Amino acid sequence: MAAVDTSLPAEPTGAAAALAEAHAQPHALKLYGGWFCPYVQRAWITLVEKAIPHQYIEINPYNKDPSFLALNPRGLVPTLAVPVGEGEKKPLYESTVVCEYLDEQFDGEQHGERLLSGGPYDRARARLWIDHVTGKIIPGFYKLLQHTPDKAYSLDDARAELHKNIRSFVNEMATDGPWFLGHTFSMVDIMLAPWAKRLWLIDHYKTGGTGIPKSGEGDETWDRWNAWFDAIVERPSVKATWSADERYILAYKRYAEDTTNSEVAQATREGRRLP
């Protein structure tokens, strides 16, 4: 059985290193993360967007340290340690749950607008498209990235599936601004940002790449996607949580060769729901 990636570089680099360093001091709110992890990046972006004081602790989730498992029995990052009363802490995990908690808990004026805002219908609709990102687009990303010639499906099949799921997401986007909700940046944008930021790895590793047309070379749906994409990869919180590009080439090689035994990769290989 292929090894899990315990050999990954231990620290973030570039902008993410500066951010981690700025949040290295002990703080009651702790984010346990891995620099390479897109699910962590969701939580990290939320912390930055809302200017939430916290401590960032880099760990390698593939080393299932007992102290880590005591916080999160699933053994996955992001894991958040949340202060509850005098010196007491409780854990939270699952990136969508962590981000929603941060959004609700840090609600003062200094934290800006709510990322999941509006009435019950607006919030439910946002969650619906977050569910689409998590349940359809992200699995499609890994299916394409982990494609190898011996698979039962072709590279074109994987590309078509990813395109279909991105397009149904884009068709729900407002047209009057770059973000999913138009002029309002929201949790829906954050939930997809880390994988959008990693799409170039598919171009790097897979023949034909993502196959997503450039603006003006496809139809209106792809033009709308490209407007969102250009805005999200330039969003300061997304850039601030990004390490040097060559680190991701290293980290994702095992996905591209389909040799990693990370839980996400195993689930993808076996056609199971992602962890």
Ligand SMILES: N[C@@H](CCC(=O)N[C@@H](CS)C(=O)NCC(=O)O)C(=O)O
């Ligand atoms: N559903 C989880 C997924 C988190 C996840 O898969 N994290 C990866 C790193 S990107 C991890 O901790 N993997 C450890 C392992 O596979 O053993 C979430 O949304 O937080």
